[in-house]
Amino acid sequence: MKKRYSTTAVLLLSSSLVLAACGNNSNPGTNGGETGQSSGDKVEVRLATWAGNEEANELQAIIDELNANSTTYTLVQDSNPAEYDTRIITQLSGNSGPDLFWISAQRAAQFSAQGAMLDITDRLEASDHPAAQMDDYYEASLQPFTHEGQQFGLPWLQQPIMMYVNKGLFDEAELSYPDENWTWEDFSAAMTALTKDGNGNNPGDDGFNASNTVQWGFTLNGWPPIQMFVWQNGGEVLTEDGESPIDSPEATEAMQFYAELLNGPLTPSQSLIRDRGFDTMFRNGQVAMFMGGAADDLDSTVENVEAFMVPAGPDGTHATFADVLGMGINSKTNNPDAAFDALVDLTDAIHHWKIMPPRVSLGDLETLQEMHPQKAQSLEAIIASMEYARPYLYSEQYPNWDNVFTTQLIDPMVNSGADPLDLIPQVKPLLENAMQ
Structure with missing residues (x-):
């Protein structure tokens, strides 16, 4: 509701100046300070979110399952909704930011253009992960994460x-x-x-x-x-x-x-x-x-x-209106491969947790009834609304x-x-x- 949008409006005029410090990293994963530490064969991937207590607890249960099944990463959640925009802008402008972070569509368009997010186009094309199949996404959900034909993040929600x-x-x-x-x-x-x-x-x-x-x-x-x-x-x-x-x-x-x-x-x-x-x-x-x-x-x-x-x-x-939310990878991460693995795994998991998933394959009535039985009476209208849902013209x-x-x-x-x-x-x- 309204709080979600007012949060993403913080520091609108000054953010472009702060982010300019991020620059364009032409060699992601080799520059910048430490953003994760190796634990055996698994790499620690730090995740920043705006989740409140209840949402963070639900998310942690998902993360625990992903961590148990992953051979490449251990996701560590840092959830703090207070002044999230301000915090993430400050972190990404330095060398100690998270590897992976939640981001609104508005900020995604800005961060993509300013080099704060890792270009994941080639990794997506080489992946057979369900969450990496770009032709399965509603086109409107991808727009904020796309800049000059390249993909800089993945949406995990398109909410009409x-x-x-x-x-x-x-x-x-x-x-x-x-x-x-x-x-x-x-x-x-x-x-x-x-x-x-x-x-x-x-x-x-x-x-x-x-x-x-x-x-x-x-x-x-x-x-x-x-x-x-x-x-x-x-x-x-x-x-x-x-x-x-x-x-x-x-x-x-x-x-x-x-x-x-x-x-x-x-x-x-x-x-x-x-x-x-x-x-x-x-x-x-x-x-x-x-x-x-x-x-x-x-x-x-x-x-x-x-x-x-x-x-x-x-x-x-x-x-x-469609509220589009997603995730991106810090362009300065030392662990881009592990961060990408965590990105697609967690994105797919959130698609099965949140409504409405921005993927056509998960948007049919039978699938949604199984995932969200508590909203059964509303699902047909939600599905129909996706046809007319559009985000703002972000840039x-x-x-x-x-x-x-x-x-x-x-x-x-x-x-x-x-x-x-x-x-x-x-x-x-x-x-x-x-x-x-």
């Missing part, structure tokens, strides 16, 4: 945004559940029917009291990302040539739709969200629909909740662009109720300058 629905509240309102034909119009009608005050009145009813709202149809706070709505309306926020057409009719209409939702009455206020908790309000039944990643546990831990495809745009255009300059987009456009809309039509003329040239 889904719409989680409290079916009990839908039943009470006598509404049909969302389906693939839902558009913004259907979404808006459902939000209205699911928003009610203490007397049971809906917005538009005589006597509706917005200040006494007890249930809202939807919620947002900058998440889900506005880009998704722009795509659904046939627009773009960033193009391959570095332009930011946020002033197009398609983009402005989508941003106005988003702003109208932010300003109520169909969604709770930002102060109320901060007070009660963003997803907590959905878990408590105060919000009927919530957009979160396919890996979220809302459908497995909250009674009578199911994930559906997000609504399509007004003309039926489907689009959802070396993208972090700077994203910093402007977030601080100059989204934050004023969310926190100050600013009109996007007033902001767009000011922000557009700043965005395009950030891509230079």
Whole structure:
């Protein structure tokens, strides 16, 4: 959810300067300080992640099994979610960084271009490991790890945004559940029917009291990302040539739709969200629909909740954001061969642990039902969403662009109720300058 993306936005403007110290290592594995020690015939491979306690414990169980079966490496986990971006940037700029590290798509595109990640193209081509078969991956998941035709890492997750629905509240309102034909119009009608005050009145009813709202149809706070709505309306926020057409009719209409939702009455206020908790309000039944990643546990831990495809745009255009996460190898590692062995083994293991795996061969209903029985009711919608899931247009300059987009456009809309039509003329040239 939102925390995952805000974490990857840390130090956006300064990171390129810090990473410049990494340089391009033309002879990986022979330069740099010690990043691992040999233990018998096995090499220690240090892994950095942002996993919290529970996730780190689950990951350690996977690592223990891999270590027991490997003849070339012993993986050692260093999981610390606090300021992960800052820490990994600092470590990779020196000679004591990890051999292997988790990385967001945004950082992967940047690190690949700046030489901080090892080029693994030749190793992938020579490997028969299931996780090394590039033609098995969804194309969108590989894009952030590819630079000038070379591969610098592997994705272990391509997570589409889904719409989680409290079916009990839908039943009470006598509404049909969302389906693939839902558009913004259907979404808006459902939000209205699911928003009610203490007397049971809906917005538009005589006597509706917005200040006494007890249930809202939807919620947002900058998440889900506005880009998704722009795509659904046939627009773009960033193009391959570095332009930011946020002033197009398609983009402005989508941003106005988003702003109208932010300003109520169909969604709770930002102060109320901060007070009660963003997803907590959905878990408590105060919000009927919530957009979160396919890996979220809302459908497995909250009674009578199911994930559906997000609504399509007004003309039926489907689009959802895909959060892509993966791993890379430090270009300065002393142990590139062992690190690569660990990379493909661990990537494959995470593909069987997390949802949604970015590999076509693992994306069928039967396989996913076996791996994720707790999400059985949502799997068909998750699979269908993969067809329309797309990441942002990541590049070396993208972090700077994203910093402007977030601080100059989204934050004023969310926190100050600013009109996007007033902001767009000011922000557009700043965005395009950030891509230079």
